[in-house]
Amino acid sequence: MASGDHAGVQAATGRPGISVQSMLIGEIQVLMTVMRRSRKWKTDPLSLNKNQGFHANTHIQDLQRLRWSLNPTEELDPLAVVKPFVEVIKADDTTGLATGLAIASLHKLITAGFFDVNGCGNAKESVRVDALVAVVDALTHCRFESTDHRRDELTLMKMLQAQAACLSCSAGKYLPEEDVWTMIQTCYRVYKVMRPPDYSDLLCEAAELILREMVSVVFTDQHLTPTQNLPKPLPSDGEMKQVMDFVCSLCMTHSENQATHAQTLGCQLLISILETNAEGILKVKELMRFIKDEICYFLISKSASGNPLILNFTLRIVYLLYTHMRSKLNMQTETLLSQIYIRILDQKQAVPYEIRESLIESLLDLARLPCFFQDLYANYDCQLRYAERSMDAKDGDEKEAKKFDKKLLLKGSLKNLAVEKAKIDECVEQFNKKPREGIRLMQEYEFLSKNSVLRDDQADREFNEYLKILSKHNKTVFNAEYKQRKERKRTRDDLIKQKGISHEEAEKILGPLPKLKHPTSPTLDPSTRHALRAEKLRPDATRAAHILRTHPGVNLAILGEYLGEPKQMNHYVRRGGGGR
Numbered sequence: 001m002a003s004g005d006h007a008g009v010q011a012a013t014g015r016p017g018i019s020v021q022s023m024l025i026g027e028i029q030v031l032m033t034v035m036r037r038s039r040k041w042k043t044d045p046l047s048l049n050k051n052q053g054f055h056a057n058t059h060i061q062d063l064q065r066l067r068w069s070l071n072p073t074e075e076l077d078p079l080a081v082v083k084p085f086v087e088v089i090k091a092d093d094t095t096g097l098a099t100g101l102a103i104a105s106l107h108k109l110i111t112a113g114f115f116d117v118n119g120c121g122n123a124k125e126s127v128r129v130d131a132l133v134a135v136v137d138a139l140t141h142c143r144f145e146s147t148d149h150r151r152d153e154l155t156l157m158k159m160l161q162a163q164a165a166c167l168s169c170s171a172g173k174y175l176p177e178e179d180v181w182t183m184i185q186t187c188y189r190v191y192k193v194m195r196p197p198d199y200s201d202l203l204c205e206a207a208e209l210i211l212r213e214m215v216s217v218v219f220t221d222q223h224l225t226p227t228q229n230l231p232k233p234l235p236s237d238g239e240m241k242q243v244m245d246f247v248c249s250l251c252m253t254h255s256e257n258q259a260t261h262a263q264t265l266g267c268q269l270l271i272s273i274l275e276t277n278a279e280g281i282l283k284v285k286e287l288m289r290f291i292k293d294e295i296c297y298f299l300i301s302k303s304a305s306g307n308p309l310i311l312n313f314t315l316r317i318v319y320l321l322y323t324h325m326r327s328k329l330n331m332q333t334e335t336l337l338s339q340i341y342i343r344i345l346d347q348k349q350a351v352p353y354e355i356r357e358s359l360i361e362s363l364l365d366l367a368r369l370p371c372f373f374q375d376l377y378a379n380y381d382c383q384l385r386y387a388e389r390s391m392d393a394k395d396g397d398e399k400e401a402k403k404f405d406k407k408l409l410l411k412g413s414l415k416n417l418a419v420e421k422a423k424i425d426e427c428v429e430q431f432n433k434k435p436r437e438g439i440r441l442m443q444e445y446e447f448l449s450k451n452s453v454l455r456d457d458q459a460d461r462e463f464n465e466y467l468k469i470l471s472k473h474n475k476t477v478f479n480a481e482y483k484q485r486k487e488r489k490r491t492r493d494d495l496i497k498q499k500g501i502s503h504e505e506a507e508k509i510l511g512p513l514p515k516l517k518h519p520t521s522p523t524l525d526p527s528t529r530h531a532l533r534a535e536k537l538r539p540d541a542t543r544a545a546h547i548l549r550t551h552p553g554v555n556l557a558i559l560g561e562y563l564g565e566p567k568q569m570n571h572y573v574r575r576g577g578g579g580r
Contacts, residue, residue, distance in 0.1 A: 020114060021070045027105035028067045035060055035098050059088050078131035082106060086134055092143035099144040100155040106135055107162040115171045129174045132166060136175060139163050140182045153203045160187055160210045167217045177238045184243065187211045208265060215269050216276045218243050241286050248294040267313035278324035288328060296332045297421055303340040308354050315362040424547055432555040435562040439544060448540040455536060456569040477518050484516060541572030
């Protein structure tokens with residue numbers, strides 16, 4: 001081969017070393033050899049039965065065609081290169097060994113830079129991205145015949161490693177959001193389902209490490225801001241929101257059988273996200289909402305956990321939040337410090353030594369930061385600052401004092417966040433059993449006003465009376481219109497018989513129907529007791545709608561039945577956004 005041709009071949013991968021053609025020839029040879037050794041894929045006509053026919057070696061023929069089409073002087077077509085390997089991976093009648101070799105071949109192409117899009121034209125980049133999408137689709141729909149667990153585990157590990165490589169390469173930033181989310185879910189499914197004793201710990205731990213790597217790649221700056229070579233880079237905010245929602249659901253798992261594993265994995269994924277690109281999260285409001293609400297609630301609720309591992313993960317997350325996001329989480333940081341460190345260390349009952357030691361070591365890590373004690377003095381010494389603000393108010397700085405009072409009120413609500421969440425959980429649990437009892441419990445816990453249930457009953461009785469009057473009026477209107485249409489039909493039929501004209505001509509002669517004068521429709525007078533009472537229900541209904549809309553434990557079937565009932569409170573809850 002000429003030196004110029006060899007350089008052109010190496011340029012296909014963008015890296016020095018063996019050419020892609022030579023690599024492909026070796027991979028095809030090994031894969032074809034393994035497939036030929038199987039009785040199902042033998043090419044000897046005497047070994048084929050009637051059911052197999054001569055189409056049994058279709059995959060081998062495709063690999064052979066690709067092998068003979070390789071030309072050192074021509075540029076490779078990425079889609080044509082990956083197609084035979086993709087077909088082997090997606091075929092459900094191939095062995096695990098052949099599927100694993102096909103996956104390993106594609107993995108080798110990815111790591112060799114075959115799908116790199118940096119520095120290429122738009123046409124080449126688009127083709128390489130399409131080829132990578134085909135590879136991802138094959139990996140997420142991988143099928144093979146199960147032989148033994150050890151060989152199956154190797155194939156699954158190769159599949160997960162190849163998925164991580166697809167996401168990490170330069171073309172991975174252009175993958176559709178659905179494909180990225182499917183890869184993450186596939187990896188988590190392997191971690192969750194394929195556990196001992198049926199499978200070894202190695203597969204589970206490998207799936208966990210690869211899942212952390214994939215989540216970290218989704219939140220990297222390179223993945224968030226793709227190059228401008230392609231005409232329309234795919235957005236990745238949706239990927240981050242999906243992944244963050246997934247991490248929050250793992251942290252908030254309540255199932256006794258899976259709580260420890262899921263919460264441990266959720267903490268590790270969250271730590272990976274914060275270590276990867278905490279500054280990028282600050283720029284996305286939806287991600288900060290997850291941090292301020294779900295994550296902070298999880299940290300407070302798990303601060304009393306007797307599991308030292310969960311507690312250490314919690315302390316690590318608090319440290320990362322403080323070092324990277326304290327400018328946006330001032331009040332949340334104070335709540336975390338008071339509810340995790342001060343509350344546990346001030347407990348009168350004995351605290352296990354390892355937990356107390358972890359807390360003190362974490363406090364020392366925070367104390368080493370030069371800004372920690374300054375923030376404590378400036379933001380968290382409420383009594384001293386409140387006295388200073390009171391003096392300022394006396395001097396005329398009332399506006400600033402009101403702002404500070406509002407801040408103190410918000411801090412107080414954050415400190416009671418864990419208790420309030422527990423009450424909301426109890427209300428939702430009761431709502432799933434009996435919706436009306438759940439609403440009544442919300443009133444007892446003062447989420448609703450004191451007389452909200454009584455006011456609801458009175459409004460329903462008055463509204464039913466109004467519905468009876470309205471139904472009577474509508475019935476009168478319907479009977480009058482029906483009588484008019486009946487007379488019209490009789491007159492039209494007489495015209496058709498007398499003059500022998502068509503239906504349309506008779507309608508033209510008769511003209512449009514005259515409008516009947518009906519009595520005025522009854523309406524609710526805004527000054528009536530019912531209207532005033534219904535208006536008082538709106539704030540309570542809005543609060544109940546917010547709880548039912550945002551709580552993940554609400555039974556949607558029960559909620560739908562409740563919203564469909566013809567009651568005044570139910571109507572206002574539906575209008576307030578209680579449905580999903």
